[in-house]
Amino acid sequence: MPTAYLDDRAVLRIAGDEARGFLQGILTCNMDRVSPTQAGFGALLSPQGKILFDFLIVEEGDGFWLDTAASQAEALAKRLTMYRLRAPITITPAPLAVMAAWDGAPLPGFVYDDPRHNSLGRRALVARDEAKGDATSDAYHAHRIICGVPEAGRDFPFGEIFPHDADMDLIHGLDFKKGCYVGQEVVSRMEHRGGVRKRILPVMLRGDAPAPGTAILVGEIAIGTLGSMAPSGHALALVRTDRAEEAISAGQTLVAGSAIVELTPDHMVKS
Numbered sequence: 001m002p003t004a005y006l007d008d009r010a011v012l013r014i015a016g017d018e019a020r021g022f023l024q025g026i027l028t029c030n031m032d033r034v035s036p037t038q039a040g041f042g043a044l045l046s047p048q049g050k051i052l053f054d055f056l057i058v059e060e061g062d063g064f065w066l067d068t069a070a071s072q073a074e075a076l077a078k079r080l081t082m083y084r085l086r087a088p089i090t091i092t093p094a095p096l097a098v099m100a101a102w103d104g105a106p107l108p109g110f111v112y113d114d115p116r117h118n119s120l121g122r123r124a125l126v127a128r129d130e131a132k133g134d135a136t137s138d139a140y141h142a143h144r145i146i147c148g149v150p151e152a153g154r155d156f157p158f159g160e161i162f163p164h165d166a167d168m169d170l171i172h173g174l175d176f177k178k179g180c181y182v183g184q185e186v187v188s189r190m191e192h193r194g195g196v197r198k199r200i201l202p203v204m205l206r207g208d209a210p211a212p213g214t215a216i217l218v219g220e221i222a223i224g225t226l227g228s229m230a231p232s233g234h235a236l237a238l239v240r241t242d243r244a245e246e247a248i249s250a251g252q253t254l255v256a257g258s259a260i261v262e263l264t265p266d267h268m269v270k271s
Helices: 019-024 070-084 137-147 184-193 241-249
Strands: 003-005 009-015 040-045 051-060 063-069 090-093 096-101 110-113 122-127 198-206 215-218 221-229 234-240 254-256 259-263
Touching: 003 137, 009 019, 009 070, 009 096, 019 063, 040 070, 051 070, 051 110, 063 070, 063 122, 070 090, 137 221, 137 234, 198 241, 215 241, 221 241, 221 254, 234 241, 234 259, 241 254
Parallel strands: none
Antiparallel strands: 003 096, 009 063, 009 090, 040 051, 051 063, 096 122, 110 122, 198 234, 198 259, 215 221, 215 254, 221 234, 254 259
16 A cells, blocks of 8 residues: 655645635636545646646635646746736645555545546645655556556646647546636637547557657657656557557557557546
8 A cells, every 4th residue: 555755746825715716717627626525637728728737736724735746836836826917816835745645545634535537546735744655756657657647747748738638538627517717718629529639548568668758650650659657568658549540450560669559458548
């Protein structure tokens, strides 16, 4: 029953009487469903509908904690401040660390279920001097990869892909009934036209694993890009699903470097 300190995560505090409405108007998730006992998963998009930041979000007291990539926390705070205008809301770094546990392991601190996938387990926001786990963050990310859940900055670059490409519609990161938010028109068009052609899919690598970012080829044609990988050979990859399925139907092999790339049977994350 492992627990891990996620040293690549940071926490922002969004507080004030108007914090919920402020976040509801700009984020992809429905803030009406976020509570002290129910975390949300969402993103802040560009006006063109691409993912600038993603995060888990949970209510506590008069505000919310955002659990986000440490490398992007300062930029996220600046972007939120830009949208805040004169609203009576504070946006500050929180002196907290993020932990994760799976397979039923207990956690200290403010604990909540990860809303993206049932098997991911639970997370906790704890005082930094309490952030001590019996597993590494690499072990957590291997578990996440096996669950088929992508993460911005590891499986796709910030600011370059749409929420559907990153499976946000499958892992509870999009709400299509909540109304307007930044980038919502683009996301709604993609949802209603159907037939998403690119997805981050769980794959298996057979052979020596190449570096993340390596192109996935059918012959000499690139149909995708590898994301993060686990020691078990499980990996995530951003793939043109139509071209991958055509290649598989034709008996062609997908390769990345010297490794053979096999799509998992269902091709999709199951939450």
